[in-house]
Amino acid sequence: MSLTPPSERLWWKEPIERVELLWVGLALLWALIMFVMMPYWHIYGKQNLSNEAYRTTPEQFSKKVDAMVEKYTVRKETARGYPVVAPPAGSDVYLLGRLWEWYPILELEKGKKYRLHLSSMDWQHGFSLQPENINVQVIPGYEMVITVTPNKTGEFAIVCNEYCGINHHQMLGRIYVK
Amino acid sequence: MANTAEFRTCPDTGLQFHRPAETLMKLNAVAGVVFLLLGGVLALLLGLTRWPKYHLLGAEPFYMFLTAHGINVLIFWIIFFEIAVLYFTSSTLLKCRLATPRWAWLGFILMVVGSVTTNVAVFQGNSSVMMTSYVPMSAEPAFYLGLILFAVGALIGCFVFLGTLVIARAERTYGDGSIPLVTFGALTACIIAIFTIASGAIILIPTLLWKLGLVSHIDPLMYRVIWWAFGHSSQQINVAAHIAVWYAIAAVVFGAKPLSEKVSRMAFLLYILFLQLASAHHILVDPGVSSEWKIFNTSYAMYLAVMASMIHGLTVPGAIEAAQRKRGFNKGLFEWLRKAPWSNPSFSGMFLSLLIFGFLGGISGVVMGTEQINIIIHNTLYVPGHFHATVVGGTTLAFMALTYWLVPVLFRRDIVLPKLASWQPYLFGIGMTGFSLFMMGAGTLGIPRRHWDISFSGALLNHQFPETAYLLLGLVGISTILAVLGGGLFVLQIVASILFGKRRGEVKSAVPIIAAPVADGLKGIGIGGVAVPGTLVLALVFLISFVLYYFVNWKYLSQVWGLS
Ligand code: HEM
Ligand SMILES: [Cu+2]
Ligand SMILES: [Cu+2]
Numbered sequence: 084m085s086l087t088p089p090s091e092r093l094w095w096k097e098p099i100e101r102v103e104l105l106w107v108g109l110a111l112l113w114a115l116i117m118f119v120m121m122p123y124w125h126i127y128g129k130q131n132l133s134n135e136a137y138r139t140t141p142e143q144f145s146k147k148v149d150a151m152v153e154k155y156t157v158r159k160e161t162a163r164g165y166p167v168v169a170p171p172a173g174s175d176v177y178l179l180g181r182l183w184e185w186y187p188i189l190e191l192e193k194g195k196k197y198r199l200h201l202s203s204m205d206w207q208h209g210f211s212l213q214p215e216n217i218n219v220q221v222i223p224g225y226e227m228v229i230t231v232t233p234n235k236t237g238e239f240a241i242v243c244n245e246y247c248g249i250n251h252h253q254m255l256g257r258i259y260v261k
Numbered sequence: 262m263a264n265t266a267e268f269r270t271c272p273d274t275g276l277q278f279h280r281p282a283e284t285l286m287k288l289n290a291v292a293g294v295v296f297l298l299l300g301g302v303l304a305l306l307l308g309l310t311r312w313p314k315y316h317l318l319g320a321e322p323f324y325m326f327l328t329a330h331g332i333n334v335l336i337f338w339i340i341f342f343e344i345a346v347l348y349f350t351s352s353t354l355l356k357c358r359l360a361t362p363r364w365a366w367l368g369f370i371l372m373v374v375g376s377v378t379t380n381v382a383v384f385q386g387n388s389s390v391m392m393t394s395y396v397p398m399s400a401e402p403a404f405y406l407g408l409i410l411f412a413v414g415a416l417i418g419c420f421v422f423l424g425t426l427v428i429a430r431a432e433r434t435y436g437d438g439s440i441p442l443v444t445f446g447a448l449t450a451c452i453i454a455i456f457t458i459a460s461g462a463i464i465l466i467p468t469l470l471w472k473l474g475l476v477s478h479i480d481p482l483m484y485r486v487i488w489w490a491f492g493h494s495s496q497q498i499n500v501a502a503h504i505a506v507w508y509a510i511a512a513v514v515f516g517a518k519p520l521s522e523k524v525s526r527m528a529f530l531l532y533i534l535f536l537q538l539a540s541a542h543h544i545l546v547d548p549g550v551s552s553e554w555k556i557f558n559t560s561y562a563m564y565l566a567v568m569a570s571m572i573h574g575l576t577v578p579g580a581i582e583a584a585q586r587k588r589g590f591n592k593g594l595f596e597w598l599r600k601a602p603w604s605n606p607s608f609s610g611m612f613l614s615l616l617i618f619g620f621l622g623g624i625s626g627v628v629m630g631t632e633q634i635n636i637i638i639h640n641t642l643y644v645p646g647h648f649h650a651t652v653v654g655g656t657t658l659a660f661m662a663l664t665y666w667l668v669p670v671l672f673r674r675d676i677v678l679p680k681l682a683s684w685q686p687y688l689f690g691i692g693m694t695g696f697s698l699f700m701m702g703a704g705t706l707g708i709p710r711r712h713w714d715i716s717f718s719g720a721l722l723n724h725q726f727p728e729t730a731y732l733l734l735g736l737v738g739i740s741t742i743l744a745v746l747g748g749g750l751f752v753l754q755i756v757a758s759i760l761f762g763k764r765r766g767e768v769k770s771a772v773p774i775i776a777a778p779v780a781d782g783l784k785g786i787g788i789g790g791v792a793v794p795g796t797l798v799l800a801l802v803f804l805i806s807f808v809l810y811y812f813v814n815w816k817y818l819s820q821v822w823g824l825s
Contacts, residue, residue, distance in 0.1 A: 131822075131825055
């Protein structure tokens, strides 16, 4: 039994049970398929995170955000007067996370590509686009670039899903897609 | 054997206990249960807070208790119990004295001091940083210090285990063959633990120094990479440990032998070889980490650690089936399973652990650990849904099952209220199954983890999650109550049995608590030359569920915004 030393001293010479052999074979095959799926999706799939990322600082990054806000703000919303920014298709779009908001509000067009830059001004945050459920980790000091192509119109929320202190639950952002 | 007066032979099992080792096993196991109790009370409060209808706690206690819950159950309960398992599988199973009991005591004391220190820090309120303590958020120095002390203590325990193995080999206490399979599994866990604790030290010590102002900066991405080398591999310790426990229970309940030693041992070995160093599957959506590295590190090109778990998933029930068939339950596909002792909590707990770990925890874990699929799951409630299936439904339930057997053997006491005990694994197992499934469901609808209020009260902007998500969270709440009742019942019964259970005395009792080993070989059992057809069918059902669920998730992924 498994609590005592093997009854067959030369256990490594025993033949393997057939069911076991079959199962090891099936498991290995399945493991290989699962491995192949990941590179396959990089080639044929439409949802892959790019590996584009840069080191940055809160000052550098917020400068880029401010420049974009200055240029492309189309209106203001909410009591705080959040700028709603509508950058041209194909351009670089900057979104920052800080305690406890995503800034600014973005307005994009369906079917167009945008280079979305994400970074944090303070602690780690979680970019969680709802109801799409696209989730990306946002880390201070790093600027991540993802090319997004919205495929539906409507109003999307950005929830924060990395714990970032006491008002974590108030941290929201918004993206409109026209 | 050094000094026979230091040994006690259990009249029921024939196992030989080295007395100093026995005391340490008891202490470590009891300490573990104390932390499980603490974590369980917190779990109830957390579960009732995430139930939107009750939303019990305020934000501050919620995050504080969440930090405490994660640390107390995932780290303290499990590791204390694992140290007891290490001493049992080395000293007791090899009939050997424990190496350096003094060092083992030191390890135990460090673990107690460490766990108390961290708890004090958390409950003082300035360390609500979650167990992951991602920088640049910071806790009080005592928070890190306690964890470091605890880790040093656990490391000492690992070396005591290895030392005992060395002595046993040198003194040939178990003959001159190989160590038992269960001890081999524990050795796997121990080797992984040493690597794990080293990673923990590499990241927690600089973080403590940073908090004390002696180091100026800790890179948050580097922190995540190394922290998860510790956080992930510690889960591999749990897997190796609870699979060793499955084999042990199959042996004591059925006298089962592995179908073949070679395959089972090779599967343990794969855990060590294919442990994901600096585990990537926790940083799949992080900036600055390349896809090549993520793909390679999560799979090492062929997911051999996953394959190893799939092998154990076949060989453990296969060993049970073979034993049952040899005992005469050889009819049809499933007579062996129908006639299993379903009212013995050691067996039912172990078998539920196998099912929950495999079907819920295993499948969900591999799916969300896929580079691209992780995008639609990362940091949602799906994640705690997954790991409660692995570490609670799997590891914790397996440890509970073993405890029902250990109390009579180690403490020489009967389990009080055996009827109730036979219900406990079902209550806990079903509660945890619901809890995990409904959390995963809520996660697929976008509900975030570690989140106090999904109605976003006080926020300037707003978002309305779908009604279904609220329904699922209500079901999570109901499952919480079931699981906490089940867990509470366990703690109550074990404590009551140790204190008030009927003494078994030093004579062999009429009801045996260990089965005689079945004969070798697989001749003459099974159907049409297949020795374990029932297990094969179960395994195929598992594989089909796995394949379907895996591709369903690719389908979900293909429907979201294009990302490149
Ligand atoms: C009755 C049993 C249990 C219940 C009802 C329960 C409930 C919960 C709840 C509601 C959360 C918070 C999820 C969130 O908001 O993100 C949580 C987190 C967690 N639980 Fe449990 N739990 C139980 C047992 C356990 C056990 C036995 C373990 C470990 C062995 C465990 C490990 C964890 C961990 C690691 C976390 C994550 C903490 C974090 O996010 O930092 N739980 N649990
Ligand atoms: Cu947050
Ligand atoms: Cu992991």
